[in-house]
Structure formats: structure tokens, C-alpha cells
Amino acid sequence: MSGHYESTRRRLTAKQAETVSRLTHCAVEVLREKGFAGLTVRLVAAQAGVASATAYTYFSSKEHLVAEVFWRRLSAMPEDTRTGEDRTTCVVTVLRSVALLVSDEPQLASAVTTALLGRDPDVEHLRMRIGIEIRKRLITALGTVSEDDQDLLEGLEMLYAGALLRAGMGYDSYLTIADRLESAARLMLA
Incomplete structure (x- = not known):
């Protein structure tokens, strides 16, 4: 898909779409290393170089993040x-x-x-x-x-x-x- 992705919660600007893309990419990396039990939105945010508060504006839970992936x-x-x-x-x-x-x-x-x-x-x-x-x-x-x-x-x-x-x-x-x-x-x- 090209252009802006529609988030579950709202429409995204190009910059926001890039942030969400990084978060979803890093979620897969964290899953590979730690499994679902070890996955947290905070850990994914840190891996993506994003503040936890920012990550939570896009994803309400780790389940939401994985469903988005x-x-x-x-x-x-x-x-x-x-x-x-x-x-x-x-x-x-x-x-x-x-x-x-x-x-x-x-x-x-x-x-x-x-x-x-x-x-x-x-x-x-x-x-x-x-x-x-x-x-x-x-x-x-x-x-x-x-x-x-x-x-x-x-x-x-x-x-x-x-x-x-x-x-x-x-x-x-x-x-x-x-x-x-x-x-x-x-x-x-x-």
C-alpha cells in the first residue's frame, strides 16, 4: 500500500505513518526475541526509538499492536x-x-x-x-x-x-x- 495508512484510531500523516510502521516492524523483532509473553508496548517503543506515550497514542495494548501487524x-x-x-x-x-x-x-x-x-x-x-x-x-x-x-x-x-x-x-x-x-x-x- 502506498500513501497514508488508516490507523485503527485515526487517519495518519506521513510522519505518523512512519512511526506506526517502525513500531509494527519492531514489534515483530521483539516477538522473535522474547515471544508474546515478553512483548510490551514500552519495549517495542524503546526498540523503535519512540516515547512510550507516543506508542500508546497509536496502540492501546500489545494485542492491538500484534493485530495491526x-x-x-x-x-x-x-x-x-x-x-x-x-x-x-x-x-x-x-x-x-x-x-x-x-x-x-x-x-x-x-x-x-x-x-x-x-x-x-x-x-x-x-x-x-x-x-x-x-x-x-x-x-x-x-x-x-x-x-x-x-x-x-x-x-x-x-x-x-x-x-x-x-x-x-x-x-x-x-x-x-x-x-x-x-x-x-x-x-x-x-
Whole structure:
């Protein structure tokens, strides 16, 4: 994405967007070193060279910060615009790409699961935006969604949500989850 990012709390100037970008980047670095339990907004702020008070103007909690990291990665992920492929292939591509979004960073992946389950209003807002973005991608992959397809769409949403929760809890790797998502989606779309 180019230009100004929309923050959960407000519109950002270019300078503010740079600060938020540094904070989200440093959050991933701190997660790699200390895990979610050791992550604090203050620690991230120090690593980013930002005052704690400034960091808290953008992020209400560490859960909010981690949810923002995931949101930014998801929104920066290119939309699949395959034409001529069947809808099953397109849906599988969407589900695999979402499942593998944080697969190469286990600390971040685990933190995202914990963060997105939080009750912080800013996290709830991002969780809604994330769900809408994934729904939009699934609708695009399905093509025209008829009234009969609403149950299918909701089933696919439940499928990826449950699969990502399972991976985030450590029951399976994200790669295994991506494979299982593919198998289940193919069964649903058959």
C-alpha cells in the first residue's frame, strides 16, 4: 500500500505513518526475541526509538499492536486475480495464502492468535476488518455468490478461522493447516 495508512484510531500523516510502521516492524523483532509473553508496548517503543506515550497514542495494548501487524500483512498481500481458473482453485489459493501469511514466523503466528482473541475494542475493530477482507477475497474467488452460496461462504469462513486458531494454538504447523484447509475446501466445493 502506498500513501497514508488508516490507523485503527485515526487517519495518519506521513510522519505518523512512519512511526506506526517502525513500531509494527519492531514489534515483530521483539516477538522473535522474547515471544508474546515478553512483548510490551514500552519495549517495542524503546526498540523503535519512540516515547512510550507516543506508542500508546497509536496502540492501546500489545494485542492491538500484534493485530495491526497481521492486518498490515493481510492488506499488503496481493489479491489473486486469476481468470479462467475454476472457483475451487481460486478459493484454495485464498485460503492457503491467508494460512501461510505468518507461517515462517512461529512467535508472530502464535501472538496473532492470542491477540485476535482479545476483547480490546481496537482489536475487535481490526478483527472485523480482517474478517471483511478475507470475506471479500473469498467472494472474489467464488465469483458470483448466489443466495445458495451464502452457507458455503460462511462455512469457508468458519473453516479458515478454526484452522488458523488450531495452528496458532500449536496443534499443527501452518503448512499442515494450509494443506488441511485445501482438502476441506475441496470437499466443501465438490
